[in-house]
Amino acid sequence: MEGIEHRSVVVNGIRMHVAEKGQGPVVLLLHGFPEVWYSWRHQIAGLASRGYRAVAPDLRGYGDTDAPDSVDSYTVFHLVGDLVALIDALGEDKVFVVGHDWGAVVAWHLCMFTPDRVRALVNLSVPYRPRDPERKPIQTLRALFGDDYYVCRFQEPGAAEAEFSTLGSKLTVRIFMTYRKPGPPIIPKDKGYEGVNKGDTLPHWLSEEDINYFASNFEKSGFTGGLNYYRVLDLNWELTAPWTGVQIKVPVKFIVGDLDLTYTIPGVQDYIHKGGFKKDVPLLEDVVVMKGVGHFINQEKGPEITDHIYDFIKQF
Secondary structure (H helix, E strand, C coil): CCCCEEEEECCCCCEEEEECCCCCEEEEEEEECCHHHHHHHHHHHHHHCCCEEEEEECCCCCCCCCCCCCCCHHHHHHHHHHHHHHHHHCCCCCEEEEEEEEHHHHHHHHHHHHHHEEEEEECCCCCCCCCCCCCCCCHHHHHHHCCHHHHCCCCCHHHHHHHHHHCHHHHHHHHHHCCCCCCCCECCCCCCCCCCCCCCCCCCCCHHHHHHHHHHHHHHHCCCHHHHHHHHHHHHHHHHHHCCCCCCCCCCCEEECCCCCCCCCCHHHHHHHHHHHHHHHHCCCEEEEEECCCCHHHHHHHHHHHHHHHHHCCCC
């Protein structure tokens, strides 16, 4: 963590915390759930040492960034608006972008809405998902996986927060970050997290210090901000109707672990490898599937992911 500078920037009506290191072209690093800027600790150091300015914000609702109360304040337009304002505040016209999990979703929309602000994109774990004009996302997820699917369980305001409060921030973070079971995470409403692996033994890439850092951030911010990203999925669907069928037209590299819960969703591997992904993202230049790797790929394979990012962005 040596040499990482922290500051707050006013963007889009909120105060956003950013961690940054290095000089040179900006690489914007966007985290997912339940994470903060710290997820990118390996990449910040690695990219800064190779001549880049690595900038990792706490996204809206997370860590030391403001968390508006209203669920409707977390649409993709708010999230992309925050990033466009951040890019302006950094004094840049264009930046490289790297996203993971929800950060990847926001990055796809940033490229959809303002492709002129992105030099190239490296996205981890979550492939582009074209808008289905026929059916809302939550309806689709309920049909596929049932009411106990974790995204469906997150929909009711306050419910997941109450469960996480019972577990405590540390155990909540442990449960999510050590989850490695391919397939949809199902949390039975009558049992909650009873039968879920509690992460008693941490993997080699995750320390107690790491868990404590993440947990301390959620002790301050709570989980509601991050959960609101899931709660506006249907609203996002309504708002993005004008972009139905729009392609992502920036250079893209995509990286996923073969044990990632996103990679094992029915139909996703066919979409990625049999032409659908390339059709929607015509400048998709590379797809990397890392064997034996789970969802938190930028932490589990820190140096390798940094190498993949560098090898791609150095071309532009």
